[in-house]
Each structure stands twice: as C-alpha cells, then as structure tokens.
Amino acid sequence: MSTNTVFTIGRQFGSGGRQVGKNLAEKLGIPFYDKELIAISAQDSGLSEALFSNADEKATSSIFYSLVMGNYPMASGALGVTEMPLNDQLFLIQNKTIKRLASEGPCVIVGRCADYVLREMKNTINIFIHADLENRVERAIRVYEVEEKKAEDVCLKTDKQRANFYNYYSDRKWGMCRTYDLSLDSGKLGIDGCVEQIIYYEQLWQKNKGKAI
Amino acid sequence: MSTNTVFTIGRQFGSGGRQVGKNLAEKLGIPFYDKELIAISAQDSGLSEALFSNADEKATSSIFYSLVMGNYPMASGALGVTEMPLNDQLFLIQNKTIKRLASEGPCVIVGRCADYVLREMKNTINIFIHADLENRVERAIRVYEVEEKKAEDVCLKTDKQRANFYNYYSDRKWGMCRTYDLSLDSGKLGIDGCVEQIIYYEQLWQKNKGKAI
Numbered sequence: 001m002s003t004n005t006v007f008t009i010g011r012q013f014g015s016g017g018r019q020v021g022k023n024l025a026e027k028l029g030i031p032f033y034d035k036e037l038i039a040i041s042a043q044d045s046g047l048s049e050a051l052f053s054n055a056d057e058k059a060t061s062s063i064f065y066s067l068v069m070g071n072y073p074m075a076s077g078a079l080g081v082t083e084m085p086l087n088d089q090l091f092l093i094q095n096k097t098i099k100r101l102a103s104e105g106p107c108v109i110v111g112r113c114a115d116y117v118l119r120e121m122k123n124t125i126n127i128f129i130h131a132d133l134e135n136r137v138e139r140a141i142r143v144y145e146v147e148e149k150k151a152e153d154v155c156l157k158t159d160k161q162r163a164n165f166y167n168y169y170s171d172r173k174w175g176m177c178r179t180y181d182l183s184l185d186s187g188k189l190g191i192d193g194c195v196e197q198i199i200y201y202e203q204l205w206q207k208n209k210g211k212a213i
Numbered sequence: 214m215s216t217n218t219v220f221t222i223g224r225q226f227g228s229g230g231r232q233v234g235k236n237l238a239e240k241l242g243i244p245f246y247d248k249e250l251i252a253i254s255a256q257d258s259g260l261s262e263a264l265f266s267n268a269d270e271k272a273t274s275s276i277f278y279s280l281v282m283g284n285y286p287m288a289s290g291a292l293g294v295t296e297m298p299l300n301d302q303l304f305l306i307q308n309k310t311i312k313r314l315a316s317e318g319p320c321v322i323v324g325r326c327a328d329y330v331l332r333e334m335k336n337t338i339n340i341f342i343h344a345d346l347e348n349r350v351e352r353a354i355r356v357y358e359v360e361e362k363k364a365e366d367v368c369l370k371t372d373k374q375r376a377n378f379y380n381y382y383s384d385r386k387w388g389m390c391r392t393y394d395l396s397l398d399s400g401k402l403g404i405d406g407c408v409e410q411i412i413y414y415e416q417l418w419q420k421n422k423g424k425a426i
Contacts, residue, residue: 012391015426016426128390130390130391131426135425135426138425139425139426175389175390175391176388176389176390177341177343177388177389177390177393177396178225178343178388178398180390180396180398181397181398181401181402182395182396182397182398183390183393183395183396184394184395185391185393185394185395186426187426188394188418188421188422189394189414189417189418189421190421190424190425190426191424191426192421192424193417193418193420193421193424196417197410197413197414197417200410200413201402201410204402204406204409204410205401205402205406207406208401208402208403208405208406209401211403211404211405211406212348212351212352212403213228213229213232213344213348213352213399213400213403213404
C-alpha cells in the first residue's frame, strides 16, 4: 500500500491510540513516532533526552511553580532564546523536529500537538482515538501495568494533562470532534478495526478531495 | 445491503450531516427521521405539530422566560404531567416516539438526543458530522438559502442551541469525540465519502464487536 500521508493521532490514555498508530505504521510500512520524538528532538538540538522527557506533553507550569523551579524566565540563553519558559522552548524545538520528519515523507505521529504543528501541510489526516473509561482502565492495568486502584485516576489525570498541553499550545480544543478529521471509539471497533477504518478513510479522502459538501 | 443497525447522527449546522443521514438511509433502504419526528410525535401524542416544531431541539427556557410565556409550571395537566416545563414534556413524548421507531427496525435518526435516548440499545452507531465554519457558511447560503451576511451567525447560534439542548437533556457533551462512536469532517470527505465511511464502519463493527482494546 503506497501513501504520501502524515497521520497524526491524539488519544485518551488507555484507549490504545498509540497501538493503533503503531499497527497503522507497520501496515503501511512508514515510520512511527511517539516517545521516539524525545530522542530525536534531543539529537536534533544537542540537549539531553531527560529535559524533553520531563517536559513531554506538559504545558508550561504556572509562573509561581516555574519561579520556584528556576526555569522562568531562563537565567541564561542556553537554548538560544531567553525570557521564555523552558517547556515552551522545548516545545518549539520539538516542533522543528516534527516538521522535519513530516516533510521527509509519510509517517504516523502520536500526540505532541502534531496536528496543530503541521496545520499548514495539506497531506495530513488528523485522528482522535477514545474509549469508555471502563475499557481504558482495563487496558491501563493489563498493558501499562498501572495499579488497579490507581488506574482510573491515572486515566483521568493523564487526559487532563494532555488536554492542558494541547489547549495551551494550540488554538483548538483537545478531544472535540471539530479538532480532528476522524475520531473513533476503539472500544467499539478494536485496535485492528480502527487501523482498517483509518486506511479506508485515507482512500476515500484521496478520492473525494475537493468535493463540496 | 442488509442491516439491523440504528444510526444516530449529531451534526453541526451546515455540515451536511442531515444529507449524509438521508443518503445513508436511501443506500441502506431504511427509514430516515429528521424533521419527520415532529409529525410522528404529534400523531403519537395527539398534540399539535406546532407545539413540537416550536420546541424542536430547544432546551427548556429559563424559568423567567417560561413564567412570562406561561408554560412553567404547566397550569393544567394537559399533557398528563403537571409541574414540568412544556419543552421537557414534549421531549419525553418525542423520546417515546424515537424508542418506538428504533425498536421497529433499522433506521437513521438525526439530532434530538437520539443517541442518548437509545443508550440502552446495543445495535446503535452514534455519529457526529462537522466541518470548518467556512465550508458550513458556504453550504448554509447555497442549500438553506441563508442570507450571506447572516450565515456565520446562523451557523454558530444554531450549534449553540443544539449544544444547549443536548447537554441539558443528556449527561454527555455535544460535539465531544467521546460522545460518539465515529465523527467525521464532511468538508474533508464530502457527503458521499461520509456515507461510504459509515457503511464501512458498520461492517467493521459487526466483525470486531466484543474484541478487547
């Protein structure tokens, strides 16, 4: 199957959105970027992976917290930009990496506001994967080995953090239908069902592009 | 194509969601209910169509407004229930109609909280159709003959009213991915693309039902 499309995937924690993206990339024979973006951004910038890992999908902390932590404003221009919170600087660096990877060819990118970062590109399909809390809790325990009594809390808090991150750095709303081209309940369709649906979507989209509604 | 599924369709104004539903119903050879629900609810209840039409997809007005209009609380038990705002009573009557129609066989139902009303049924697919404001404004002018200078306003206000209606009568959020099984940007896929995507979704869903994520 040949494609020129960049697929971005937003996802609720425990929905299997990451796995959908991974299986999609495998099926299409294209690169897959999730946590991989951390190492690549670190390599691109010469900064440590730990820095990116720590800031991963987190919005800039409150000014008070940042002052306490000593990262607002930057004391020195270590990253080439002063007077900007650390997480914002790392976000800008990661954006460059995302744009570079997307310009190199078709791929699947999970999270990191990729749909917003790539909003000027015409060959993107932006997807959101979600599922009932019950399904997500079950998956969080089974796949991510989250403690049973904490699983619900982890799902809800991670989603809150992802929404904060997304809404802070974009002018869109995380988890709203209108933010994405396609959203799917993985609990209804299963992981492989979502992958098949996305592949079919791309074919239809290529065929129908430019048709008025 | 044979189906046993009840499709419910939520939609942004001007997205063509109604047309998607109509074409889907035609393609599957099953009944289609949008404004039709008004006449059927009127017939079911013996009340006038004008009553239902006036309350269509509107949440109960504020108490002040209702007092002024003389419909809160009901002065008499004309509809068999006293002490309940008129719109709430009409909503309950319409729900009965929706449940009856859905129990009679596969069909497509547009709006009216149908996904929520039918939440206990297992053979439903809940869909949301949306599109960029630009696309919707263009369609509103062309298809609904909305005045050009008012079109954007009509789109935004109708959506606000639909969201109010939906959020008032359900415990879900209108236009959020997690409320639906599938959401699609009709501006990307076109009307017929959306129909094809939904038909494919149903096939995948029948095949994958019950598979864990």
